[in-house]
Amino acid sequence: MAEYHHHIAVLGAGTIGLSMIALHLRRPDTRVTIYDPRPDFESQLRAQLPAFLDPSSVPDTSTDAIDHLISTSRFKIVPTLREAVQTATIIQEQSPERTDSKQALWKEVAQHADATAHLWSSSSGIAASVQAEGCPSGVAERLVVAHPFNPPHLIPLVEIVPGPQTAPDRVDFVKGYLKTVPGPSKLPGSSQEHGSFVQHYRPVVLHKEIPGFVGNRLAFALLREASYLVGEGVVSVRDLDTLVTASLGPRWAGSGVFESYHAGGGEGGIGAFLQKLAPTMKDVWGQLGQIDISTEAGRQNGVEVGENEKWKEDVIRQTEEAYGPSTSDDTRTKKEVMLRGVIEMQKQCWDALE
Ligand SMILES: NC(=O)C1=CN([C@@H]2O[C@H](COP(=O)(O)OP(=O)(O)OC[C@H]3O[C@@H](n4cnc5c(N)ncnc54)[C@H](O)[C@@H]3O)[C@@H](O)[C@H]2O)C=CC1
Numbered sequence: 001m002a003e004y005h006h007h008i009a010v011l012g013a014g015t016i017g018l019s020m021i022a023l024h025l026r027r028p029d030t031r032v033t034i035y036d037p038r039p040d041f042e043s044q045l046r047a048q049l050p051a052f053l054d055p056s057s058v059p060d061t062s063t064d065a066i067d068h069l070i071s072t073s074r075f076k077i078v079p080t081l082r083e084a085v086q087t088a089t090i091i092q093e094q095s096p097e098r099t100d101s102k103q104a105l106w107k108e109v110a111q112h113a114d115a116t117a118h119l120w121s122s123s124s125g126i127a128a129s130v131q132a133e134g135c136p137s138g139v140a141e142r143l144v145v146a147h148p149f150n151p152p153h154l155i156p157l158v159e160i161v162p163g164p165q166t167a168p169d170r171v172d173f174v175k176g177y178l179k180t181v182p183g184p185s186k187l188p189g190s191s192q193e194h195g196s197f198v199q200h201y202r203p204v205v206l207h208k209e210i211p212g213f214v215g216n217r218l219a220f221a222l223l224r225e226a227s228y229l230v231g232e233g234v235v236s237v238r239d240l241d242t243l244v245t246a247s248l249g250p251r252w253a254g255s256g257v258f259e260s261y262h263a264g265g266g267e268g269g270i271g272a273f274l275q276k277l278a279p280t281m282k283d284v285w286g287q288l289g290q291i292d293i294s295t296e297a298g299r300q301n302g303v304e305v306g307e308n309e310k311w312k313e314d315v316i317r318q319t320e321e322a323y324g325p326s327t328s329d330d331t332r333t334k335k336e337v338m339l340r341g342v343i344e345m346q347k348q349c350w351d352a353l354e
């Protein structure tokens with residue numbers, strides 16, 4: 001068998017896990033072993049994974065994709081977690097977002113994996129320190145959250161969130177690994193197309209754990225206010241989405257929250273901006289929507305809504321009216337082309353971003 005510097009065990013190959021497999025296979029020095037307890041897992045993987053893969057990883061005919069990968073010994077599907085982790089140097093979980101499930105997973109990993117293996121969680125908001133609770137010694141020191149944005153084979157950000165016990169060299173390792181994963185090469189004119197390496201992934205390390213980390217706290221704060229505005233009848237779902245994609249979206253693709261307001265402050269920069277806008281911001285901040293979301297929703301009119309969740313009924317109804325019952329494959333494809341284009345443009349202007 002060819003030697004690979006990294007052997008990654010991918011635990012959980014659903015939405016994120018499939019995309020992560022494509023990410024890892026873009027590194028020529030990495031082989032991947034996959035485990036998922038779903039009974040239909042292999043058939044689903046064979047049907048869905050080819051669409052995520054780069055030409056650099058597979059032949060043109062997607063029907064051969066999985067068999068080709070298996071033949072190269074870079075790719076293995078195994079029936080048990082034990083087989084997946086026992087020789088892995090990196091173990092990455094994309095199991096369901098449930099604390100008990102992740103804690104049980106790490107306890108099982110600790111039983112079978114090498115005591116030096118790196119432990120990565122893709123969790124959206126469950127801290128490494130919480131996941132490591134009850135695990136054998138040595139797990140908390142190796143466990144770090146590497147929270148991706150969907151789909152990770154395209155979106156450059158990964159939030160690295162160490163727990164208080166995570167060893168600094170574990171953080172350095174995951175950051176260095178991600179920064180050297182080549183970007184997708186499918187897009188004509190892609191900075192990756194001509195074989196030269198252009199950094200694609202932009203990991204950000206948080207200084208402390210907080211529920212939801214940073215990316216989701218920002219995203220969920222915006223979602224809450226957006227849902228409030230729709231529930232209050234101020235704006236429709238579709239018009240709010242237009243407002244975002246026609247203003248904040250393009251702006252934030254080039255300049256983040258603080259940089260864009262720094263520019264907006266003119267000669268005085270963000271200090272002047274905060275000074276000038278203070279009265280309005282104080283009013284708005286004092287009136288931001290206070291809505292709740294129930295985790296024990298009952299069903300009304302076919303929609304799962306709980307107490308004080310009228311906003312949720314409006315959001316769901318209007319979203320489905322605007323975009324259909326779920327996102328179509330055609331729409332998903334068009335959005336991916338747009339996303340790839342934005343990311344490529346960012347990389348071509350990279351020196352202005354970092
Ligand atoms: N879906 C998204 O947009 C994002 C999800 N995440 C996080 O990624 C993780 C996975 O999310 P999704 O891929 O959306 O979920 P999913 O439900 O699509 O996939 C989860 C997979 O884990 C498998 N699984 C269940 N128990 C397992 C175990 N003990 N060991 C290994 N696999 C197991 C399931 O069979 C399933 O295939 C969650 O922690 C989520 O918060 C992070 C970023 C974005």
Ligand SMILES: O=C(O)[C@@H](O)C(=O)[C@H](O)[C@@H](O)CO
Nearest residue numbers: 123124148149150215216219
């Ligand atoms: O937005 C993303 O892709 C990530 O920040 C997430 O964690 C998911 O959206 C998550 O909130 C839902 O699973």
